[in-house]
Structure formats: structure tokens, C-alpha cells
Amino acid sequence: MTTTHTEAEIASQPECWRRAVANVPADVLPRRGERVAVVGCGTSWFIAMAYAALRERAGHGETDAFAASEAPIDRRYDRVLALSRSGTTTEVLELLAGTTTRTTAITADPDTPIMTAADEVVVLDYADERSVVQTRFATTQLALLRASLGEDLTQAIDDAEQAVAVPLPEALVNAEQFSFLGTGWSVGLAQEAALKMREASRSWTEAYPAMEYRHGPISIAAPGRVTWMLGTAPEGLRAQVEETGATFFESGLDPMAELIRAQRVAVARAFARGLNPDEPMHLTRSVILSS
Numbered sequence: 393m394t395t396t397h398t399e400a401e402i403a404s405q406p407e408c409w410r411r412a413v414a415n416v417p418a419d420v421l422p423r424r425g426e427r428v429a430v431v432g433c434g435t436s437w438f439i440a441m442a443y444a445a446l447r448e449r450a451g452h453g454e455t456d457a458f459a460a461s462e463a464p465i466d467r468r469y470d471r472v473l474a475l476s477r478s479g480t481t482t483e484v485l486e487l488l489a490g491t492t493t494r495t496t497a498i499t500a501d502p503d504t505p506i507m508t509a510a511d512e513v514v515v516l517d518y519a520d521e522r523s524v525v526q527t528r529f530a531t532t533q534l535a536l537l538r539a540s541l542g543e544d545l546t547q548a549i550d551d552a553e554q555a556v557a558v559p560l561p562e563a564l565v566n567a568e569q570f571s572f573l574g575t576g577w578s579v580g581l582a583q584e585a586a587l588k589m590r591e592a593s594r595s596w597t598e599a600y601p602a603m604e605y606r607h608g609p610i611s612i613a614a615p616g617r618v619t620w621m622l623g624t625a626p627e628g629l630r631a632q633v634e635e636t637g638a639t640f641f642e643s644g645l646d647p648m649a650e651l652i653r654a655q656r657v658a659v660a661r662a663f664a665r666g667l668n669p670d671e672p673m674h675l676t677r678s679v680i681l682s683s
């Protein structure tokens with residue numbers, strides 16, 4: 393049986409994370425105390441959200457995450473950190489061209505316009521991908537950013553080894569709908585898990601901060617549907633969801649490793665629907681808009 397690029401890239405994440413934490417560049421990423429705006433589109437925006445929450449929590453300074461198209465770059469930031477696997481996304485390049493703030497970019501491709509559009513660039517070429525759908529580049533750059541905040545990722549990498557190997561529960565592969573939940577930095581990862589499922593398998597997914605879920609979205613919960621927590625669920629939420637007949641899923645793995653499981657479910661659901669996860673519907677590797 394041939395393996396898709398997406399599957400191979402998903403499976404390589406523990407190795408990529410190891411490489412990232414062993415190679416955190418000095419003096420390029422945001423410094424302690426700086427006010428930082430982190431920007432990206434699609435997956436890269438959700439990774440920006442995760443990093444922003446982590447950086448603030450680690451006490452490194454105020455950090456805001458924005459979709460590149462919506463970033464208020466006139467505010468006084470010390471640095472703009474732009475995330476873009478392709479290095480070609482129009483909204484990211486336009487934002488970099490339009491700011492006088494110091495800019496740093498993280499990309500997978502050293503032969504792209506972002507190399508000159510940003511003041512400094514970190515290239516993670518070993519994590520680049522053949523699949524249109526981003527998996528390992530996104531998590532590898534977050535592994536790098538977590539390590540840059542002084543986090544020890546040993547447990548997260550062990551969890552990732554587990555996540556690439558464990559059998560997937562049938563209930564997840566066959567479910568009608570998914571609501572992904574997170575708290576703090578895992579809110580961005582919940583958004584990313586939901587996006588992955590939409591991109592690769594055209595599944596009906598939503599994502600919320602866990603405490604927001606009770607404020608309306610829980611109305612969607614029903615038998616055959618899944619509420620999937622990345623990280624630790626707020627007290628009482630499991631019972632409340634289970635009362636609706638929906639399946640509540642929470643594993644205790646590091647949320648970045650849990651995202652790997654969601655990526656794998658996305659691939660399994662793509663196959664079940666006769667879709668090729670390497671070629672998501674209506675999507676290209678990056679969005680390049682003509683002026």
C-alpha cells in the first residue's frame with residue numbers, strides 16, 4: 393500500500409520536533425520583554441495564537457496573534473513575527489512590506505520572497521512538506537517556539553511518539569461532527585485540529601475556548617457527535633457533554649501531540665470518504681492573490 397505525503401509527514405513529527413528543540417537559533421526570535429505581534433494565515437494563524445498565549449504565560453512579554461489580513465500593525469509593537477510555511481502568502485508579504493517595525497519570519501522555503509521581506513528569517517527546511525495540508529511544519533515551528541521560551545519538550549515528544557502509533561477509535565473515524573476545545577495556548581491548537589479535519593476530509597468541525605462551549609455551541613452536541621478536548625477539560629464539562637449523548641474525548645497527552653491524533657483522524661476520514669488527503673478540495677499550497 394502506498395503512503396500519502398500527508399501520512400509520512402504526520403509520522404515524522406516526533407523526529408522533526410527533536411531536531412527543532414536541538415537547534416533553537418540565538419538572537420533571532422523575540423526577546424524577553426518585547427511587545428510582539430505574531431501573524432499568519434490559516435494554520436499559521438492558529439500556531440501564532442498558540443505561541444502568543446504561551447509567551448505571555450511564560451512571562452516573556454505582551455504577545456498578540458492576528459490573521460495577517462487583520463493585524464493592526466500601527467500599534468506600537470517591538471517586533472512582528474510572521475509565520476509562513478510557503479513564504480509566498482500574499483497577506484503576510486503585504487504586511488511585512490507595510491511595517492517599519494522590526495520583523496522576523498519563520499518559513500520552510502529559503503527560495504521565496506519572505507527571505508528578503510523580513511529583517512530576519514528562520515528556515516526550517518527539514519520540516520517542509522509535499523502535502524498541501526500543513527501538519528509537521530506547523531507543529532515543528534511551534535516546538536521551536538516553545539523551546540525558545542525555555543520549555544522542556546521531552547514529555548511532549550514522548551506523547552507524540554504515542555500519538556503517531558496508537559490505533560484510532562472507530563467512534564472518531566465515523567463521527568458526524570466534531571467540536572474541538574482548548575484552554576490558553578491549546579485554543580489555537582483546537583482551531584488547527586478543526587481546520588485540519590475540514591481541509592483533509594471535508595468534515596463538519598467547530599472549535600472554541602473550552603469555557604465558551606457552554607455558552608451556546610453545546611447545543612450542537614448529540615449522539616454520534618464528538619467533543620474533543622485538547623489539554624485538560626474544565627471541571628464538570630465531561631459530564632455535561634455526556635448528558636447530551638455526545639462522546640467526550642480527552643487523553644491527557646500534550647495538546648501538540650493530541651493534535652497529531654486529530655491529523656490522523658482527518659486522514660482516516662478522508663480515506664473513508666474516497667478523498668486524497670494530499671489534495672484537499674479548493675486549496676493550494678499557499679494563497680497568492682493577484683493585484
Ligand code: F1P
Nearest residue numbers: 433434435436476477478481677
Ligand atoms: C497558509 C495557508 C495554509 C493552508 C493553505 C493555504 O500558508 O493558509 O495554512 O493550509 O495551504 O495557506 P503559509 O503562509 O503558512 O504558507
